[in-house]
Amino acid sequence: MIDNTYNFNRIWSILQKEYPHPDPALHYNNVLELLVATILSAQCTDAHVNKVTESLFRKYRNVEEFAGADPDELEKEVYSTGFYRNKAKNIRKSSQIIISDFNSRVPDTMEDLLTLPGVARKTANIVLARGYGVMGGIAVDTHVKRLSKRLGLTEHTDPVKIERDLMALSRQEDWEDLSMTLILHGRRVCPARRPRCTECMVNELCPSNSNESS
């Protein structure tokens, strides 16, 4: 891998000042709700997930109620987040597995979390970090993937390899904020479609900068 630690440090320093409090955007009151909200966030905006979970969490209050939910009713609740059949099925089945295999408690290890349907590395990393304070890795979603590539922090497209590159570049204490900061910057300044490079505070350091050079 290219030694771009120096460039990363400069970029990270600027982004940290720009986004001093990269607060998580999903709303939840416990680890189970965090898990459910994160499953729902696949290919869907966080704001929309929050709108759906507001009534969802009022209707289903614990893992037993999610596990015993009527499939059609649950589908209707999560309908607007897209992929509603898969998401409803995964939430129900994961809840059943949590009851049968993990004493009704959301697992706190990567290995156990990955046994839940609808839960892969990205979702597991978020549950571990925000739910249990375990920093085992970096959540790589569509924003982190896109920004990492544009900023020259990785040459890979495979999320696992991107995660490894980011972990090598950054300090462990920054992992959670790094993921959230890239997401915020991606939403506000560097979206997939039309990146606004002229407004970007790290454009001088960005290999993908599309500003007209004067």
Add this chain to the structure above:
DNA sequence: ATCCCGAGGG
């Protein structure tokens, strides 16, 4: 590589 899938923006 492909499918799941509605909502919102340009």
Add this chain to the structure above:
DNA sequence: CCCTCTGGAT
């Protein structure tokens, strides 16, 4: 109309 949104399973 088109593309994208805090992915995951086959």
